Amino acid sequence: MDDAAPRGRRRARYLTMALAVALCCALSVFLAVRAGHTTAASWSEPSLTNSPSDQPSDQPSDPAPADPMLPAGPQPTEVAAPGDASAAVAASVQTYLKSQGDQSAVAVLDTTTGAQVTVNADTGFNTASIVKVDILATLLLERQAAQGLTLNEQGLAYDMITKSDNNAATSLWNEMGGASGLAAANRTLGLTETTPGIGNSWGHTTTTANDQLRLLQDLTSASSPLNATSRGYALNLMSQVENDQDWGVPAAASAQATDVYVKNGWLDDATDNGLWINNSVGRIVEPGHDWLVVVLTNGNTSESSGINVVEHAATLAVSGLRAS
Numbered sequence: 001m002d003d004a005a006p007r008g009r010r011r012a013r014y015l016t017m018a019l020a021v022a023l024c025c026a027l028s029v030f031l032a033v034r035a036g037h038t039t040a041a042s043w044s045e046p047s048l049t050n051s052p053s054d055q056p057s058d059q060p061s062d063p064a065p066a067d068p069m070l071p072a073g074p075q076p077t078e079v080a081a082p083g084d085a086s087a088a089v090a091a092s093v094q095t096y097l098k099s100q101g102d103q104s105a106v107a108v109l110d111t112t113t114g115a116q117v118t119v120n121a122d123t124g125f126n127t128a129s130i131v132k133v134d135i136l137a138t139l140l141l142e143r144q145a146a147q148g149l150t151l152n153e154q155g156l157a158y159d160m161i162t163k164s165d166n167n168a169a170t171s172l173w174n175e176m177g178g179a180s181g182l183a184a185a186n187r188t189l190g191l192t193e194t195t196p197g198i199g200n201s202w203g204h205t206t207t208t209a210n211d212q213l214r215l216l217q218d219l220t221s222a223s224s225p226l227n228a229t230s231r232g233y234a235l236n237l238m239s240q241v242e243n244d245q246d247w248g249v250p251a252a253a254s255a256q257a258t259d260v261y262v263k264n265g266w267l268d269d270a271t272d273n274g275l276w277i278n279n280s281v282g283r284i285v286e287p288g289h290d291w292l293v294v295v296l297t298n299g300n301t302s303e304s305s306g307i308n309v310v311e312h313a314a315t316l317a318v319s320g321l322r323a324s
């Protein structure tokens with residue numbers, strides 16, 4: 001038999017060893033758990049002392065918000081808006097007119113693209129013979145609801161427009177009611193800045209480039225008070241002016257122009273020291289464009305110098321818009 005005392009001592013040692021092992025295991029588990037919590041804590045929200053704003057970094061920071069007043073990057077090439085192009089052309093025309101004494105007005109409209117240039121367009125000028133287009137428009141407006149023009153009136157209208165015959169103009173002026181007839185028709189046609197001449201002085205009717213542009217629109221627009229027959233009749237005559245009167249607006253036509261219409265007016269103005277009035281109104285049709293063109297001038301030293309101003313101004317305006 002074993003001795004009881006040694007067995008008791010051995011049992012005590014075993015118990016002590018088991019307890020030590022258990023404690024070691026418990027401590028190992030505790031340390032492992034503690035390490036796990038520490039590792040997890042490293043992925044939590046950083047403290048303020050570790051925030052990027054407080055610590056230097058080799059990593060590039062996020063780009064600063066773009067300044068709304070500065071381009072954010074490469075920008076497309078700037079393209080002038082139609083209004084900008086028209087303004088540049090108008091400035092060019094105005095510079096030229098000032099170099100010639102600034103006694104001229106220009107109004108140009110491309111009814112196809114809507115491009116437009118006006119310079120001094122609300123300034124008043126004597127019409128001279130361009131009023132003959134207004135006389136014809138008035139007569140056509142009065143007659144289109146009835147029988148139309150008589151054969152005699154047609155003959156007078158042909159001479160008045162294609163030859164600029166003054167006697168024919170006076171006859172038709174009286175036929176359509178003179179100054180009162182012209183004023184009534186112009187109210188219908190939308191001409192608000194035209195004042196008829198007194199008595200038979202139809203050539204001293206005053207007008208503006210704006211009003212003459214409106215009249216050209218009346219001759220070319222389907223929304224005009226003039227019907228298609230009346231519009232076509234007037235334009236047909238304006239396409240047949242005699243060669244020596246084929247100046248002014250036609251100078252602005254391109255080589256590709258298919259139709260050109262014009263009526264000119266010129267007058268040695270006794271009320272202005274014999275200086276010349278030179279006016280031109282008309283239409284140019286070409287691929288991609290339908291130009292309505294008005295140039296009014298006075299104070300010219302001669303008829304030829306006035307014609308040069310008219311043609312240069314018309315060409316400058318039309319070619320400038322055509323190129324823009």
